[in-house]
Amino acid sequence: MTGISEIMAKMDYGSARESLAEGTAWIEKRAIARHFIGGDFPEGGDLRPVLNPATTREIARVPLARAAEVSAALAAARQAQPLWEALGCEARARHLYALARGLQKRERLFAEVEVLNGGRPMRELREGDIPLAARCFYHHAGWAMQRDEAFPTLVPHGICAGLIPWHAPLLTAVRKIAPALAAGSVVVLKPSHLTPLSAVLLAELTLEIGLPPGVLTILQGDDETGALLVAQPGVRMVSVTGSVPTGRKIREATAGQGKAVTLSVSGTSTFIVLGDADPDAAVEGVVDGLWLNQGGMGCTGARLLVQEGLAGTFTARLKARMARLVTGDPLEKGTDLGALASEACCTRARDQIARATAAGADLHQGSAPEGNFLAPGLITGAAAQGCSGPIAVLTTFRTADEAVQLASHSRRAQSASIWSENITRATDLALRVKAAVVWVNCTHQLDAGAAFDGPGPAPEGGRRGMETWLTHPSPPGALREEQPSHWLPDPVAPPQGQALDMTLRHWIGGKFTRADNGLSAAIGGGPPVASGSRKDIRNAVEAAVKAAAWSAMSGHQRAQVLWFFAENLQQRQAEFAELTSDQEVRAALSRILAAASAADKAAGAVRDTKPGFLTLERAEPQGVLAILCPPEAPLLGLITMVAPALAMGNRVICVPSETAPHVGAKLAQVFAVSDLPAGALNIVTGPHLPLSEVLALHEEVSALWYCGTAAGSARVETLAAAGLKPVVTDGGHPAFWSAPADLMRRASRTRTIWLPFGA
Structure with a gap:
């Protein structure tokens, strides 16, 4: 028998198992996690087993929806959407409030179902996911009430498809359902076939609170189901949480x-x-x-950078703390880490660990039971690479600048946690490190009222997140017709009888340069212009990357440059009126001044989130922004697209109108005398199709705006999917750029910084 002195010396946890009687009874009563279509749970689709990942025993079965079920789901959603939108803001807000209250009342049942289906410890769910999900419903009940007042010019998308992964299935589903319903849209949700049960329980809750049939539809299934759903023409918005390969497939x-x-x-x-x-x-x-969450959260850390002077002490204490963590049965109240969702998840993580150790990295890891369990681990060594699962990769650094460089190597940096007792050093790094959300002396603070603008093309949470679930009404008018390219370049040479070469050149890095290929073309009756190629784009991108000082300037300083540019353009108003029209020049001047006046008005906000924290949202430029201007109105179109991008601090690579490129090339002469730093704006004339392909694939281009034909828009979106970069296209609608209501918003990203505040 173990003595009291031995117990006090070891301080091991005693057995204290959670009861899952309610959740087990709920699952056994249903046996099959059915679809939810039109307020009913129909049968349909081949059945697959649903396992408890902690025991690997089958607890239910799930059908896989195919074409018939997808068609039925879309029909129900299509019928429900206009009725839901017509219901009014207050009625929608009441339904969302009822969902929040219902979720809180059934907190224990939701947690038990997630434990049985997801393998995570009960404490983690009841203290984290369930309260966050309820908060999300409450927050968006407020947006539902204020929608017409806060977003008077925007309308709902209509039918929204939501695809969610196996980790945190309830919270991820709610973060898609709540804003969509608040906007007036309806949702067709496809959970992971590994964790389908929380969605069924949520569907039952919607019936209890009286949500109209078809407002929420659930299609159970696999990747094929998701592909069928996304391909439906009636789906007007697709929201996906998942892996990078999945994101690329959806974008394509x-x-x-x-x-x-x-x-x-x-x-x-x-x-x-x-x-x-x-x-x-x-x-x-x-x-x-x-x-x-066993390292499975999309915003969970992967790299651990420790300054050399503290590395020894910190590593020793981290190893000691890791040794005390308990991995195992999620029903035990003393368990820290539960099971991964499937055997495949464990195999993938173990293979990554094996490759790292084979390459010379050192692994320090605790113990875990057999099955779908993976103990927390620490990898050190020069050969260490990022691993999925609860594995930390530790690297040391000497200076803060080196830490910023190491943290910024990833093109999909999502979050950072900075630890320092010196608030000045911590906030300096918080602004410099590449991340969408930064926690200072804290970690993993989330709230529905704060934006999370991760590596995908659109943010979640807060006002910025709500805006993504609304859209502008479809632009009127017919699409642009496909026109044969008139870009037939010739070697640069002075016209016959002319002694001087009057070819208009590119403007790259603050200098006027010839085309790298030595070619030019006379388009639209204007003087010859340089014919841009891949190498010219390369030079322009290099110049833009080096012009980081423009992004670091204050909004007031950028506004002064734009005001000065407007003055210089006005002095040459007669010249540009001959190239276009006096009306177009006046309209262009007006839009420059509008962008300049807004440059220092989009600084961000302080959000009311959690007690004890100061949550800052800071508007920041996208980075290197490529713009391909519309073919019509060559001056006004260029100014409309470029001015807001510059006002927000982006470094711009602009390809002027393909039908009148000489206007954009002439405009470069005005920019050149307007105190714009070298590389902040680069103008490359040339054919849109080949240049847009180069820009869409270039890794240093952060975002891309394209105005052209419908086919060109599709081509750009397809190519940009490889890098998951944000893309704005007009889809061939000439009216798109003529009312640039949200280009300032699209020209920026949101960095959210969490600071402990108060005693």
Whole structure:
């Protein structure tokens, strides 16, 4: 028998198992996680087993929807959407409030079902996911009430498709359902076939609170089901949470269809521990943030950067803390880490660990039971690479600048957690590190009222997130017709009888340069212009990357440059009126002044989220922004697209109108004398199709705006899917750019910074 002194020395947890009687009874009563269509649970589709990942035993079965079920789901959603929108803001808000209250009342049942189907510890769900999901419904009940007042010019998308992964299935589903319903849209949700049960329970809750049939539809299924759903022409918005390959497939599948797409793909997260940090607090931050949900959360950390002076102490304490973590039965109240969702998830993580150790990395790992369990681990060594699952990869650094460089290597940086007792150093890094959300001396703070603008093309949460679930009414008028290219370049040479070469050149890095290929073309009756190629785009991108000082300037400073540019353009108003029209020049001047006046008005906000935290949202430029201007109105079209991008601090690569490129080339002369820093704006004339392909595939181009034909829009969206970069296209609608209501918003991203605030 173990003595009291031995118990006190070891301080091991005693057995205290949670009861899952209610959740088990609920699952056994249903046996099959059916679809939810038109307020009913119909049969249909081949059945697959649903396993409890902790025991690997079958607990239910799930059907896989195919064409018939998808068609029925879309029919129900199509019938419900106009009625739901006509219901009015207050009625929609009441339904969302009822969902929040119902979720809180059934908190225990939802948690038990998630434990049985997802393998996560009960404490983690009841303290994290369930309250966050209820908060999301409450928050968007407020947006539902204020929709018409807050977004008077926007309308709902209509039918929205939501695809969610296996981790955090309830919370991820609610983060798609709540804003869509608040906007006046209806949702067709496809959960993962590994974790389908929470969605069924949520469907039952909608029946209890009286949500109209068809407003929420659930299609159970696999990847094939998701592909069928996304391909439906009636779906006007697709919101996906998942892996990078899944995001690419969705972007390619929706290219050219005019569908709004939001992607929340798995990105990298970094812990930066400075030498003056509290090592014990930072260790607990790693435990709470990195190993949360078995490392499966999309915003969970993967890299651990520790300053050399603290590395020894910190690593020793982290290993000691890791040794005390309990991995195992999620029913035990003392369990810290539960099971991964499937055997495939475990195999993938173990293979990554094996490759890292084979390459020379050192692995320090605790113990875990057999099955779908993976103990937390720490990988060190020069050969260490990022791993999925609860595995931290530790690297040391010497200076803060080196830490920023290491943290910014990933193109899909998602979040960062910075630890330092010096608030000045911490906030300096918070602004410099590449991340959408930054936690200072804390980790994994989330709230529905704060934006999370991750590596996908659209943010979630807060006002910015709500805006993505609304859209402008479809532009009127016919699409542009496909026209044969008139771009037939010839070697640069002075026209016959003319001694000087009057060819208008590119403007790259603050200099006027010839085309790299030595070719020019006379288009639209204007003087010859340089014919741009891949190498000219390369030079322009290099110049834009080096012009980071423009992005670092204040909005007031950028506004002064734009005001000065407007003055210079006005002095040459008669010249540009001959090239276009006096009316077009006046309209262009007006839009420059509008962008200049807004440059210092989009700084961000302080959000009311959680007690004890100051949550800052900061508007920042996309980075290097490529713009292909519309063929009509060569001056006004260019100014309309470029001015808001510059006002928000982007470094721009502009390809002027393909039908009158000489106007854009002439305009470069005005920019050249307007105090614009070298590389902040680069103008490359040339044929749109080949240049747009180069820009869409270039890794240093952060975002791309394209105005042209419908086929060109589809081509650009398809190519940009490889890098998951944000793309704005007009789909061939000439009216798109003529009312640029939201270009300022699209020209920026949101960085959210969480600071502990108060005693």
